[in-house]
Amino acid sequence: MTETLRVVVAGGGELGSRTARLLADRGHTVVVVESDPDRAETVSDEYVASIIVGDASRPSILRQANPANSDVLAALTDDEATNFAICTAAQRMADIRTVMRTTRAPDDLYPEYVDGTVFPDGLGARSAVNEIVESGVRTLEDVSGDLEIVEIEIAPDAPVAGRRLDEIRLPRGSLIVSDADGSRIGGPDTVLRAGGRYVVAVESDVADEVLNLMRG
Numbered sequence: 001m002t003e004t005l006r007v008v009v010a011g012g013g014e015l016g017s018r019t020a021r022l023l024a025d026r027g028h029t030v031v032v033v034e035s036d037p038d039r040a041e042t043v044s045d046e047y048v049a050s051i052i053v054g055d056a057s058r059p060s061i062l063r064q065a066n067p068a069n070s071d072v073l074a075a076l077t078d079d080e081a082t083n084f085a086i087c088t089a090a091q092r093m094a095d096i097r098t099v100m101r102t103t104r105a106p107d108d109l110y111p112e113y114v115d116g117t118v119f120p121d122g123l124g125a126r127s128a129v130n131e132i133v134e135s136g137v138r139t140l141e142d143v144s145g146d147l148e149i150v151e152i153e154i155a156p157d158a159p160v161a162g163r164r165l166d167e168i169r170l171p172r173g174s175l176i177v178s179d180a181d182g183s184r185i186g187g188p189d190t191v192l193r194a195g196g197r198y199v200v201a202v203e204s205d206v207a208d209e210v211l212n213l214m215r216g
Contacts, residue, residue, distance in 0.1 A: 004028055008065040010056035010086045011077035012036070012043045015101065015120055019076060024048040031065045057085045059093070068094040076101045076118070087114045136197075136215060146204050149177070153197045158216040161194040168192075173203035174210045 005028045009016050012034030020030045020043065030049035033056040034040040040053045054061035056075070067073055073090040075083035080103045087098040091113075099116040110117050136153035154161050160168050165176060166188035176186030177199040192198065192214070202210050 005071040006069065007031070008033065008067055008070050008073045008090070009049070010062075010065075010073065010075045010083070011101070012039045012051070013076070013078060015118075016074075016076040017043050017046070017048070019074065020049045021046065031070070033061060033065050057082050057089070059089055062086065062089055063093065067096050070094070070096055072097045072099065074099040074101075074118075078103070080104070084110075084113070137211065140199065147201060148204070148207070149199065149201055151197050151199050152211070152214045154192050154194050154214055155216045156194040158192075158194070158214050160192045160213050161216075163192055164188065165190045165192070168213070170213065171206040171209045173206040175201045177201055 005023075007023055007028055007030050009020050009023075009030060009032045012020070012032045016032060016034070017039075020032050023030045031052065032040070032043050032049045033052045033054060034043060035053070035055045037053055040051045043049060044051045052061065052064050054064070056062050056065070056077075065073075067090045073087065073096050075086040075098070077083055077086075078101075080101070083100040083102075087100045090096055090098055097116075098114045099118060100110070100114045101118045101120065102110070103121065105119060105122065136155065138151045140149045140151055165186060170176070176190060178184065179186055179190050179196075179198065182199070186198065198214075200210065200214075
């Protein structure tokens with residue numbers, strides 16, 4: 001059974017309120033700290049979380065959220081410096097896991113000071129590319145700077161169409177994660193059916209080669 005967490009969400013804007021709603025749907029206890037009274041009222045009306053109206057970067061307000069009795073603090077305001085300040089303040093108040101929203105690609109130094117980062121614009125760019133380029137290839141996740149998880153539809157005239165994995169040679173740096181219906185991990189007997197969609201982990205330097213094999 002998944003552990004039930006008590007989570008403090010600093011920032012009740014679109015990202016913060018959606019995050020609070022998802023956490024509540026999964027059975028976690030959420031406290032939202034929001035400085036704008038109108039936003040706070042909106043979140044309160046949805047009955048997804050306890051609300052504290054105030055600026056979470058002020059220690060007196062943050063203490064009201066009781067970080068010492070919480071498992072995670074997520075600073076999700078639209079100001080990166082404020083989020084960093086909230087995380088560092090919370091860490092001084094309690095032994096608590098911290099997650100901060102960044103407004104640009106996360107700085108290499110952040111992992112020294114916070115436990116996790118969220119970069120919504122990066123996620124939005126990935127979604128935009130997926131919608132703009134209707135090529136049968138959809139990026140699902142950036143795992144690291146050189147590795148992507150993508151979903152690729154096998155084109156009818158692709159070199160690998162209709163062949164088993166043990167009959168083809170995918171480039172080193174690529175891996176079929178799941179078969180077409182997502183029911184099992186790809187293995188030697190996995191057949192790459194034309195029109196089927198497969199989840200693939202691929203390093204950037206072999207991405208073109210993999211796409212040529214699977215898309216033709």
